[in-house]
Amino acid sequence: MSYGRFLLKRGLQGIVVVWGVVSIVFVLRFITPGNAVDAVAPLDASPELRERIAAELGLDQPLYVQYLDYLWELLQGDMGYSYISGIEASSMVFSKLPATIELAVASSIIAIGLSIPLGVISATRRHEPADYAATTFSLVGISTPNFWLGIMLILLLSVQFGIFPTSGRAFGFVEAFRIAANQGVGAGADAFYQWLRFITLPAVTLGTYFTALITRLTRSGMLEELGQSYVRATRAKGLPESLIRYKHALRNTLIPVITVLGLQLGTLIGGAVITESVFSWPGLGTTLINAINTRDWPILQATLVVIGTGFVIVNLVVDAVYAYLDPQVVAE
Amino acid sequence: MTETAPERESAGDDALVEVRNLRKYYQDGGGLLDRVLGREATSVKAVDGVSFDVREGETLGLVGESGCGKSTTGETLLRLREATDGTVAFDGENVFDLDDESMSSFRRRAQIVFQDPFSSLDPRMTVGAIVAEGMRIHGLPESDPTVATAAELTVGDGIDRTVEVSVAEDLDRVVDGDDGVARVSVTVRKDEGADDETPYEASVDGYGDLLGATVEDRDTDLHVEVTVTGSANAIRKKRAGDLLERVGLSADQVDRYPHEFSGGQRQRVGIARALALDPEFIVLDEPVSALDVSVQAQVLNLLDELQDEFGLTYLFIAHDLSVVRHICDRVAVMYLGRVAELGPTDEIFENPDHPYTEALLESVPRAEVAEQGRRVATLAGDVPSPRNPPSGCRFRTRCPKVIPPDDIEIEQAAFRAVMNLREEIEAENLDPDEVRAADPAAYRKEEVPGIAGENAGVVDEALEAVADGDFDTAAETLRDRFETVCETTPPDDSPGGDGTVVACHLHD
């Protein structure tokens, strides 16, 4: 099976999963008590009025018709209008998406950038201070709820020493570049600096759990890989230890680490939701929570669909990297 | 040569197991998505039309290198895997279409012992539970109405009345009956010291608390009643203990776990488990391959003793030919999912007919000093993939005696080289530029020495086609001249009158 065919197969499976996500969101609507009409109709609406609203929302058709309409609309990107604000759901969600992506990408970069070296060092310098430090940090890291970590960071770095803002978001990463483009580098740099000031605490909060998790994975992965018999055979042919450690062991360690990255993406997005609410970061997370509290169904539905689809796309990327590193996966 | 062998071989050896045209294909990549991607499902033809008989009381060897399908045959035979095609008759009935009830009785009559001491015993069960599992599944030991029960009575001194003893019907659940009678010895004594009104007591020797004896004082005589008091579990545990003793372990290890035993001891537990249901036929799937030589010998001797004692029939699957020579009465040599040769052991080992058997025997290093100088003509190449086995005779790609067409004169070595070249061309492994650079004739001299005249001319012509990148014409030209019966028609591998097989055109 060639590499391209493997990706094509994963892509098709991805589409099936997206279809699954969309269907579950549809089903969610029907297993929740109360119904859409209450959310829209005024409390004292007469039965006829409620009737008309239901018809308008298409709720009187048989289930499968509603499902097909729902799918058809979705394909055209039309996810209905917010019950509360009346804004088109898709535009609202897509306007909030960049903030969440920024946060997720920033924290992932921190996590991967820090944890791989940490994991390797603590695996290769066992029972030395570096190992104990990395193990302790990673143990505390995965045991700390990220909202509490966020609050503590705010307490220390914003309230006490005022280095960072306590919440909110200045410019988007992309906006900073646009400003730099049309208002000159100075303004751009300043916009970028502001962006950095606002995103640091949330990114660190969200990234910590992940850094700790991947450090632990890399460490145990490296230890296991160094115990493999091919390492001993490679040593027997006189290869230097550094080459064995990085070219051979680390490369094979990255394979399971990347698989777990794919699996733990859900945790990352889940973490983003909380981090956004702690720092009131204007991303999908806050939108989601508001939509649930106000039972604003179209927005909730749009958010869930976007999160689910985003998850599948990112997983596809992870699969591509994984298959590149491990030739046996493509062969199976 | 009829397709299916006559039912009855020569008088007296009626076949217990008759395998006819057994096939087992493994589908892979047949998933929905694969079809969508246009990748048709390829199947691995692990067993591709195998027929043989296993006669009552004999040990039939099933030999071959890895990938030849011998283990798959053994497992499919016992329906541990679903067969793709073919029939297996056990004592006359086709195993593949037994209903549940007769399937359960088949399970009791046919058992299996596996190869890997570490994977064949459930690490979380005690050795006693492992051996007794079969009995628990089939609700054994049940009482067999045809077995009579009897008791030898020894009366202690001081008892003046006649003593009469009766034994429970299901005594044979505890006591093994030999030739139809389960016998137990009971002693009755008068207990001087006892002051209660029935001074007499009776006890059964042996069998711990599984059997109880009660004395009833009917003023004219004493009536002793022997009953089975042990629970079914207790009885099974004792029987498991007996089985462990029988295979050379000790009964008090019944509560130990597999990890406390060595490789050889674990294989003995596997054998005890197979014996628990008192089977007639056992498939031994490489039972000693994972053992060291000294332990191997112990287990082989044990298998011999058990065969004589219980009249067992073995299908002995192995890749170690010297072990097969030692223990098997007849041997079937398998290659790439088919039987290459089948016959009495000494006949096969002393003068093998099939070239593969010959090469196999040649390759085995003998544990003797003379082995040092022995010139061994080894087989070239690797076993082809069972996904698309070679056409005609499957051994033709490696056979040192491939049959040239009648109308041409060619040495065997040269013909073998031509056949190898043909395979390279058909697999399009040759590099056209390399052939063009080296000029076809020179390339031919180097690749296929020892041919001349017209043969050489045809090969050069083919190599020219290769040089132009046209592999099909090259293959075509070579096939016209050098096509051999080995590649066109598969040799006949159905058992002959005396049950022997030589699947090779040299012996048609």
Next chain:
Amino acid sequence: MISPRTLRNLRKELRSSALAKIGIVLVLAMILIAAFAPFIALHNPTNQNLDENNLPPMGFSRTTEETTSEMVNGSLELTNETVYVNASASHPMGTNSLGQDVYSRAVYGARTSMMVGVLGTLLAAVLGVSVGLVAGFYRGRVDDALMRFADVSLAFPSLVLAIALIGLWGRAAVDVPDPFVVFGLVDPVRSALGLPTGMPDSFVLPGTVIVVVGLVNWVWFARIARGEALSIREEEYVKAARALGASDARIIGRHVLPNATTPILVLATIQVAAIILLESSLSFLGFSGTTLSWGFDISQGRAYLSTAWWIATVPGLAIVLAVIGVNLVGDWLRDALDPGIEGEGGV
């Protein structure tokens, strides 16, 4: 069920690793605190006492501006002066904005976290293992369908799905009577120790949260159970059992499940830790059915970060310690039994 060899490996690993000992101590402490909360809590966690609100913990003091207004010759005069509020012995860890004892609320919070963590994991395990074993054992279309469904539920981060479900289903909670209080065992002991009596006779179990948490995390158990079933069914002792005539049900029950317990056990510890974090996140966002929860206390403390930092800090530390303990026990099980689980499970 647990074979002596597993026990031996566990003891051997325990002897040689200090972290494992710490883990067990922390987990035992948490279990005892959760079980005997009524005895060791200083006050009834729900009692409010507004004139003792925001008391700092021992060793700290708090300044507050107080303005007193008085009528001085016809005009209102405001004078403010800084007043020091210092800790009180009866509230060693201070009080929150409603004057509730922070320490006692943390003690009762342990009970909520423990219950949700254990019951949620149990529900997820039962659901996931049964699905996974069937999928792995029978393979084929059953396996494909179940695993695609698992991929779909993985596409929803557990927190997102949990919020959606709780938000839409509402926060039903169950009032569970507290046996110690109901049988009157608590007050005599408390008065003997000179502690105020009148502890709550029942505690609130967030029913929806437990069900949702279980529903959301079953996938991890399904994946592990499926992987184990796939490999165990190829073991020779399973083929031998089939040759003895064992039915599929017996093989799954007697051979596949017992040999799959090790990885499931390790995953369970990971999941308990993950669910404690999840529950606290949910209650922090206001999606829990009970107020007696660490997450809720942290969200209350958020508004008072600059003035009463301890309200949010103490419950946070409690979560961290509890989860560290459970994670250390998880590591101990993994190192001792080496089930080959890497990175599975999570919030």
Next chain:
Amino acid sequence: MADEILKVRDLTTRFFTEEGQVNAVEHVDFDVRDGEVFGIVGESGSGKSVTALSLIDLVETPGRIVEGEVWYRDADLAEEHRDSHPEAVDGDYVDVRQLPEATRRWLRGPAFATIFQDPMSSLNPSITVGEQIAEAVEVQRRARANPRRTRSRTQGYGLGRLIAGTVLPSQGYVSEESKQRAVELLERVGIPDPEQRAEEYPHEFSGGMLQRAMVAQALAGEPDVLIADEPTTALDVTIQAQILNLLTELQEEEDMSVVLITHNLGVIARMCQRVGVMYAGEVVERGSLEDVFENPVHPYTEGLLGSIPDIEDPAPRLSPIEGNVPSLLDAEMGEKCYFADRCPKAMTSCLTDIEEHEAPAATDDTDHLVRCILADREYDESEALGSAAKQGVISDD
């Protein structure tokens, strides 16, 4: 007396595990002559593989080489260390055990090369076969190219490129020249169309082909001694015959000595001129093939030869060695014979005197040494060891 390339004296390796101390290799002595195949035969748990690992200093914790000398003949090496390590040099011989760690590591390749039992698990599954063989060639090339002969083999390959090399193959450590040499080596060991096969991954090779690739990798450093630890055990008998032929052919052409470790007495008979029989960590008998196979003195060797079914004339019953291989955990070896509890000819003095004795009639110039008193005297029924005493030999739990 042909000259020896390798002399092993008193080699002892032990494993210090939590459950106790395991004496895997106890005072093992043997010599390997130029261009000779020396066989080490023994069952599992006899310590033969640990002996191999001890030779190339690859015993990992909790194992440790406790004592012993490994004298390797290399004139230049001896010259180089004559003054820095006077006690480690004796004429042209150098005791590898006393050399600094870096030098010992450098010897892997040019002096000793190793092939293992399962080729599939001896290669990195995610790197092509050609690249891994080229690595072995590259190591030697860089070591030779190094002017200061400090044996640094990463010369000119900084950490940055090393890290990048984990993911991007282009940052390879391997030069084009080495890749070309690797293809030649593949051809040398008889692998068809080597250029194409060099680009394939280990899982695309058959067992036989992969073992040939391992042999090619071992030849990269033109070793003096090839250590083969059960090289054909995982292979089928026809493929095994191919590999054994290959080894014989290479051994003659490259005039390299081979230490062949296996449990298969047939393979020993086919390949080895001299052989050592190991049991429970000790070499219980060693000598020429004729001595050990035709007139074995040690009862264990006899038992081993007796328990193999002979393919040419099958005996009705095999004569196995009773009992099981002893566990070496916390076994107090000391001066008693470790086979006494299973030995049909065990005598009381077996528990006291087990030094190596010169066997009586050594067939040719080699010596035939046996760690058993039967070498000096006949079996004497009256002194037979009772079964109770036999039980006491090994502290059985």
